[in-house]
Amino acid sequence: MNEKERDERIRHYLEQACSPIRDARQREEVRAELAGHLEELAADIRGGNPELSEGQAISIAIERMGDLAALGKQLRRIHRPKFEWSLALIALLLLGIGLVALYAFQLANQERMHRSVHSIAIQSIWAAAGAAVLLALLFSGSRMLLSIARPLYWATVLMFLLAFAFGAIVNGQRDSLPPPAAAASAAANE
Amino acid sequence: MKIGKELMKGSTVVLILTLLGRRDMYGYEMVKELETESDGVFHLKEGTLYPILHTLEEGGMVEAYWRKAGTRPRKYYRLTDRGRKVLEERTREWRLFSTAVNRVLGGGLS
Numbered sequence: 653m654n655e656k657e658r659d660e661r662i663r664h665y666l667e668q669a670c671s672p673i674r675d676a677r678q679r680e681e682v683r684a685e686l687a688g689h690l691e692e693l694a695a696d697i698r699g700g701n702p703e704l705s706e707g708q709a710i711s712i713a714i715e716r717m718g719d720l721a722a723l724g725k726q727l728r729r730i731h732r733p734k735f736e737w738s739l740a741l742i743a744l745l746l747l748g749i750g751l752v753a754l755y756a757f758q759l760a761n762q763e764r765m766h767r768s769v770h771s772i773a774i775q776s777i778w779a780a781a782g783a784a785v786l787l788a789l790l791f792s793g794s795r796m797l798l799s800i801a802r803p804l805y806w807a808t809v810l811m812f813l814l815a816f817a818f819g820a821i822v823n824g825q826r827d828s829l830p831p832p833a834a835a836a837s838a839a840a841n842e
Numbered sequence: 843m844k845i846g847k848e849l850m851k852g853s854t855v856v857l858i859l860t861l862l863g864r865r866d867m868y869g870y871e872m873v874k875e876l877e878t879e880s881d882g883v884f885h886l887k888e889g890t891l892y893p894i895l896h897t898l899e900e901g902g903m904v905e906a907y908w909r910k911a912g913t914r915p916r917k918y919y920r921l922t923d924r925g926r927k928v929l930e931e932r933t934r935e936w937r938l939f940s941t942a943v944n945r946v947l948g949g950g951l952s
Contacts, residue, residue, distance in 0.1 A: 682892075688869075688914055720889070727896060731896065
């Protein structure tokens with residue numbers, strides 16, 4: 653058994669402890685920790701019985717460690733991803749402020765806002781759609797987005813900046829969503 | 843003689859905390875240390891040890907760090923201040939408990 657085969661075998665064996673863990677980083681850490689444990693156990697077994705090959709020692713070590721499925725289940729529970737309530741609260745707060753400001757703005761500009769895409773009804777629908785997508789992604793437990801999280805973040809920031817810089821000008825105003833503070837003060841002035 | 847599962851369950855955490863109270867250790871080292879120190883009475887299974895260690899880590903009782911030994915990286919655990927407090931508490935609790943059990947079991951002897 654060469655080194656590659658050995659590593660593959662250890663990897664395969666540890667899979668039952670690691671695969672239930674949802675957090676990728678935790679999963680790799682557990683894998684490394686258990687692989688170390690298995691290798692040290694095998695080395696000790698071999699130390700006591702020098703006639704054994706490395707492969708045989710690994711086999712005995714695997715047998716001694718036994719079934720890891722129960723361990724995997726427990727580790728899954730311990731490393732369950734935590735929901736960021738603080739982040740959800742901030743998002744909800746911003747959304748609330750935005751919608752309230754928009755409502756005030758609409759009250760003050762009845763005719764102008766009448767058929768605008770910024771009308772409170774349309775914006776509320778979009779907000780609800782956004783929340784639905786967010787929840788769907790959350791419950792799908794997909795890790796796919798993690799790898800593109802950073803580009804996604806910067807793309808969003810860039811889009812905001814572009815909207816401020818190049819938003820269409822309507823009635824002397826840029827037709828981007830007014831920042832909440834500006835909308836509120838505009839509403840208060842009228 | 844093997845110790846019953848139920849009895850082991852209540853004392854494993856305090857045993858692990860005690861080991862870490864002396865020095866930083868990695869998982870396999872704890873298994874060996876406990877086995878030699880107890881003359882082979884305590885044999886920690888991986889399925890018992892790692893959930894306890896990871897729960898203690900999540901709870902801020904221990905901190906983990908990786909250090910290389912040769913080519914093999916090892917995950918060492920270190921007791922935090924909070925863990926030390928828990929250790930003291932659990933040790934006191936255990937002393938009280940074992941003394942009481944001994945007193946009852948010992949009957950007229952003590």
